[in-house]
Amino acid sequence: MAINAAEVPGLVERMPAFPQGVTKVLDLASRPDCAPKALVQVIEHDPVMTMKVLKLVNSAYFGLSRPINSINHGVVYVGINTIKNLALSIAAIGMLPKSNKAGLDMNQFLAHSLGVASVAKLLATHLGVPDKDATDFFVAGLLHDFGKVVLAQFKPEAFRLCLDQAAEQGRSLHEVELESQGISHDEIGGRLAEVWKLPPALVHAIHHHHHPEHGAEDAGDGMCEAVFAANQIVRSLGFGDAGNPLIAEFPPLVSERFGNDLSGLMSVLGDLSGEMEKARLFTQL
Amino acid sequence: MHFKFWGVRGSIPAPGPKTVHYGGNTTCIEVRGDNNELLILDGGTGIFPLGQSLIPEFPLKVHIFITHTHWDHIQGLPMFLPIFMPGNEVTIHGAADPITQRDIGEVLARQMEYAYFPVREAELNASMSYLNIQEGQRVQVGGVTVSSMLLNHPVLNFGYRVECGGKVFVFTGDHEWPFNIYSEDDPDYADYQQMVDQQRSRVIEFFRDADVLVIDTAYTDAEYPSRKGWGHGTFGSSIEAAREAGVKRVFLTHHEPTRSDAALELAFDEARKCHDVGREMDPQFDLAREGVMIEI
Numbered sequence: 001m002a003i004n005a006a007e008v009p010g011l012v013e014r015m016p017a018f019p020q021g022v023t024k025v026l027d028l029a030s031r032p033d034c035a036p037k038a039l040v041q042v043i044e045h046d047p048v049m050t051m052k053v054l055k056l057v058n059s060a061y062f063g064l065s066r067p068i069n070s071i072n073h074g075v076v077y078v079g080i081n082t083i084k085n086l087a088l089s090i091a092a093i094g095m096l097p098k099s100n101k102a103g104l105d106m107n108q109f110l111a112h113s114l115g116v117a118s119v120a121k122l123l124a125t126h127l128g129v130p131d132k133d134a135t136d137f138f139v140a141g142l143l144h145d146f147g148k149v150v151l152a153q154f155k156p157e158a159f160r161l162c163l164d165q166a167a168e169q170g171r172s173l174h175e176v177e178l179e180s181q182g183i184s185h186d187e188i189g190g191r192l193a194e195v196w197k198l199p200p201a202l203v204h205a206i207h208h209h210h211h212p213e214h215g216a217e218d219a220g221d222g223m224c225e226a227v228f229a230a231n232q233i234v235r236s237l238g239f240g241d242a243g244n245p246l247i248a249e250f251p252p253l254v255s256e257r258f259g260n261d262l263s264g265l266m267s268v269l270g271d272l273s274g275e276m277e278k279a280r281l282f283t284q285l
Numbered sequence: 286m287h288f289k290f291w292g293v294r295g296s297i298p299a300p301g302p303k304t305v306h307y308g309g310n311t312t313c314i315e316v317r318g319d320n321n322e323l324l325i326l327d328g329g330t331g332i333f334p335l336g337q338s339l340i341p342e343f344p345l346k347v348h349i350f351i352t353h354t355h356w357d358h359i360q361g362l363p364m365f366l367p368i369f370m371p372g373n374e375v376t377i378h379g380a381a382d383p384i385t386q387r388d389i390g391e392v393l394a395r396q397m398e399y400a401y402f403p404v405r406e407a408e409l410n411a412s413m414s415y416l417n418i419q420e421g422q423r424v425q426v427g428g429v430t431v432s433s434m435l436l437n438h439p440v441l442n443f444g445y446r447v448e449c450g451g452k453v454f455v456f457t458g459d460h461e462w463p464f465n466i467y468s469e470d471d472p473d474y475a476d477y478q479q480m481v482d483q484q485r486s487r488v489i490e491f492f493r494d495a496d497v498l499v500i501d502t503a504y505t506d507a508e509y510p511s512r513k514g515w516g517h518g519t520f521g522s523s524i525e526a527a528r529e530a531g532v533k534r535v536f537l538t539h540h541e542p543t544r545s546d547a548a549l550e551l552a553f554d555e556a557r558k559c560h561d562v563g564r565e566m567d568p569q570f571d572l573a574r575e576g577v578m579i580e581i
Binding site for chain 1: 380381382383384385386417418419420421422435437438439440441463466467471473475476477479480481484514516
């Protein structure tokens with residue numbers, strides 16, 4: 001049964017965050033001397049918490065006059081105690097199970113998301129993006145596959161078929177999803193981000209992370225291309241797994257942006273094992 | 286436009302002989318427009334005597350702007366006489382609760398539930414309405430315009446800028462200037478500082494050229510380090526911000542409940558000396574005092 005895009009936002013309201021994030025938030029929030037930066041660090045390494053906090057701070061309940069694109073940005077605008085209580089309210093929903101009927105290993109998925117986030121941020125610096133905006137690339141990398149968590153949670157049987165088919169046929173997962181479900185995880189994530197009024201560049205990067213050339217005129221900062229490239233790089237490194245067996249070559253837009261193809265860019269970046277190790281730390285409970 | 290302080294104390298009422306001069310009621314300010322439009326900023330315990338004073342004006346229309354829903358800013362609302370009288374129209378503006386996703390009306394109705402108060406919100410005789418405030422939104426009350434800005438406190442807190450006949454009155458509610466959560470050697474320090482600086486500029490613009498600024502000044506500069514993150518300003522931070530914003534007159538409020546009249550004046554005197562208050566172009570600084578009415 002195909003997923004109904006219109007029902008997704010309501011379903012996600014009740015979706016819990018990753019066990020790593022939930023456990024750490026509950027632990028930190030129980031300490032009276034909880035350091036704000038420690039809390040921020042936990043939230044910004046959990047795709048579900050990040051998505052939900054950004055959703056809330058960009059919602060009408062805050063009525064802020066400008067979009068909020070990172071957790072730190074949110075803390076400056078709405079205060080650390082409100083962010084802490086938002087995180088606690090998300091933690092109170094429960095935790096995502098480590099395994100699900102779809103067969104998507106959530107630890108591997110988290111590793112993939114964190115890996116792409118880290119590399120996307122590196123690529124931002126590589127592109128000469130100012131440091132303050134490089135964090136937005138991290139957020140985009142972290143959230144790019146959010147639609148897969150939704151599918152694994154709410155359409156596990158259908159998503160399992162897609163995962164199996166992609167693995168067996170060595171095809172791109174999003175194409176299989178599109179073929180069998182009529183909608184792919186990138187569109188689900190992008191639509192959610194749009195409905196929740198996340199900043200347009202972030203919406204664009206999530207929605208088009210497999211096809212940065214689509215709607216490229218809407219986003220000129222290279223975020224989407226960076227997420228695309230980071231996605232291929234992290235898969236080439238064999239770090240984490242989000243169910244897509246295919247490593248795609250760079251389309252012209254991405255090659256032009258970085259002045260390199262995939263292997264060329266990887267050579268330029270050099271050894272990423274330190275970055276990946278830092279990301280791995282956040283997948284541990 | 287004119288205004289009157291009905292409550293200037295922070296956190297909890299502080300009645301008694303040692304606070305009789307500046308007053309012991311918690312936050313409440315009455316603001317009147319040029320056509321006698323009635324606006325009230327916050328419903329701390331000061332709103333109780335204010336409500337009594339309004340009897341001759343019944344039936345009346347009043348707009349209450351709640352900066353935030355901590356007890357000391359809402360606790361007088363259930364005892365605000367106009368809400369019990371038919372014919373009165375009471376409109377309450379304030380922030381929704383983003384954590385529980387309750388509107389301002391639902392948040393306030395909770396303090397009138399069975400366990401806390403004998404009269405339920407549904408039983409109030411006045412015509413009651415509640416409106417959620419959004420940042421930047423402008424609310425028109427007769428000839429008075431109220432705009433809002435989210436300021437930093439451990440709950441959503443809106444500062445209000447009230448304008449009428451070319452005069453500007455600004456009230457912060459509770460506000461602590463955002464600070465950097467990273468240490469200087471942290472890689473995130475510089476980016477965060479940039480956001481902090483940007484937010485400070487926005488707040489200063491919100492205060493810009495106000496005829497009167499009423500600003501949260503709970504702590505002395507010496508007290509602040511042990512109260513950092515509690516959501517309040519200091520004598521030093523208020524004096525500097527008012528200077529920067531080109532404000533004409535400043536009333537320092539949210540007096541500490543433990544501070545006697547004498548201690549409050551001593552703290553104010555020390556701050557004036559320390560920050561060289563009175564130099565050329567300085568705003569006029571005063572301590573907010575219950576019962577004082579000021580024409581703007």
